[in-house]
Amino acid sequence: MPGSSSRGWTEADAASDIRHASSSAVAQTDEAWIAVIQKMDETYARLVTQQVALEEKNAALEEAQTFIAGLMASMTDILIACDLSGRIEQVNLAAERIFGRPTGELARARLEDLLTPDSPTHFGHLIAAVEQRARIGDRELLFRTGDGPFLVSANGAVRFDARGRAVGLVLVCRPIGELRKAYSDLEAAHERLKQAQQQLVHSEKMASLGRLVAGVAHELNNPISFVYGNAHTLRRYSQRLTAYVEAAGRRLDAPALARLRQELKLDATLANMEGTLDGMLEGAERVRDIVADLRRFSADRREVREPFDVAILVRTALDWVAKAQAQDIETRLDVPEGLMAIGHPGHIHQVLMNLVQNAVDAMDGQSPRRIEITGRGGDEVVLTLRDTGPGIAPEIASRIFDPFFTTKPVGKGTGLGLSISYRIVEEHGGRLEAANHPEGGAVMTLRLPAAREG
Numbered sequence: 001m002p003g004s005s006s007r008g009w010t011e012a013d014a015a016s017d018i019r020h021a022s023s024s025a026v027a028q029t030d031e032a033w034i035a036v037i038q039k040m041d042e043t044y045a046r047l048v049t050q051q052v053a054l055e056e057k058n059a060a061l062e063e064a065q066t067f068i069a070g071l072m073a074s075m076t077d078i079l080i081a082c083d084l085s086g087r088i089e090q091v092n093l094a095a096e097r098i099f100g101r102p103t104g105e106l107a108r109a110r111l112e113d114l115l116t117p118d119s120p121t122h123f124g125h126l127i128a129a130v131e132q133r134a135r136i137g138d139r140e141l142l143f144r145t146g147d148g149p150f151l152v153s154a155n156g157a158v159r160f161d162a163r164g165r166a167v168g169l170v171l172v173c174r175p176i177g178e179l180r181k182a183y184s185d186l187e188a189a190h191e192r193l194k195q196a197q198q199q200l201v202h203s204e205k206m207a208s209l210g211r212l213v214a215g216v217a218h219e220l221n222n223p224i225s226f227v228y229g230n231a232h233t234l235r236r237y238s239q240r241l242t243a244y245v246e247a248a249g250r251r252l253d254a255p256a257l258a259r260l261r262q263e264l265k266l267d268a269t270l271a272n273m274e275g276t277l278d279g280m281l282e283g284a285e286r287v288r289d290i291v292a293d294l295r296r297f298s299a300d301r302r303e304v305r306e307p308f309d310v311a312i313l314v315r316t317a318l319d320w321v322a323k324a325q326a327q328d329i330e331t332r333l334d335v336p337e338g339l340m341a342i343g344h345p346g347h348i349h350q351v352l353m354n355l356v357q358n359a360v361d362a363m364d365g366q367s368p369r370r371i372e373i374t375g376r377g378g379d380e381v382v383l384t385l386r387d388t389g390p391g392i393a394p395e396i397a398s399r400i401f402d403p404f405f406t407t408k409p410v411g412k413g414t415g416l417g418l419s420i421s422y423r424i425v426e427e428h429g430g431r432l433e434a435a436n437h438p439e440g441g442a443v444m445t446l447r448l449p450a451a452r453e454g
Contacts, residue, residue: 004336018027046071075166078152078173081159084130086111086123086165100146115393117184118151130158130169141173237273240264246452287394305428307451308345308380311335316374317352322360322371330368335383340451343428351421351432355385360419362389362442380430383446391436400434 079092091106099106099114112123119142129136136156143150152173159168207225247260261267314335323328341348354370363369372386392400401422418432425432437443 006317044298051386080111080171080173081168083168083247084127089168098143098145098150116144118142121154126169130166133158133166136169136171140176196375220287222282227280227283231278233276237269240266240269256322305343306344307340309337309385310339310341311337311350311374313345313349314375317349317356319369321353321356327371330370332370334370335373339375339377339381341381341448342451343448347424348428351446354417354421359387359389362387366390377450379450381448381450384435386441388441392434392439393443397434
């Protein structure tokens, strides 16, 4: 019995083990298939992603190729790419048109076969540039075409591979005729520009001369009028004296001469004679001084630097410009006598006249109209000129010294006055600065080297 019982358990247990083993094997098989399917899904997903990326890259490559092809087709210059043996690898439509041969036929040609024997630059010259890894610039090539020799100016560079090795060269060629025409047009435009600049500079000089003449005429008018009036007075005096002398020559008696003397007012005439002559002399001396100033200011001694009194130049600039053009302009001058600077007085006088003229123009239509000029010395002479105009707009503050820049209407200014003044002051080793006054109006500051004593 015991033996029988033991054998029954063993069979049942074995059957159970078989069932468990079979169930475990099935479970392991299912897990394996699931893992395989997951790996396949992952692999497929990666393939799909790579396929999308590849298609995007192919599309970008096609787009780049289309762009490059369109770019080469639109070039009017001749494009030739060749290897180091001279075999042509790529050309553009411009090259096909010039040579009258399709791309496939040109691709079987060699660059040196496209050149005439008398070409200024041969293929050997280009290869020498390749060996030196030098840029090919403005080399003249003479191509042989169906229409005869065709001269071009070639620019190019060495072509390298991914490892940095020279594998060929690329040439961009432009017909010499077009270049010469472009250069000719550029030269003609440059000449026209120079002529226009010369005309503007001449206009500015004439404008400055006109201001100078107007100012000098105004200055000369007063003393000349004084001399002219006194000359007429002296003529009347001379007529009275002549009448008295003639009467005395006729031997009139003393009572008659006395009456005639009283009628001719000879006593008053003799008393006023000296004053009239002094007035004429004073007027003549004033004319002489003005002419001397004018000659000194206009002297063309460009390399001469000499000490000069700034106060004299400031006064004459005010008198010859502001007072001559607008009597209603108030002027305030605070420049000490003997404020000596070093330089060319005529050139600095021109600068001051330009500054005063700009101040007068800026105050057109303004009220009040006032020009204030102050000066001080020290290590340098500093002059400040303020007007009561609208001031300098912020957007043009950095441009007012630029040549040909002006805010004046057409025909009212060339835009060269301040530019020329700025250059003159710089040549003197000084500075010209522009700013706005806190209470309104513009302030021009002129700094010049001070004359050293001794």
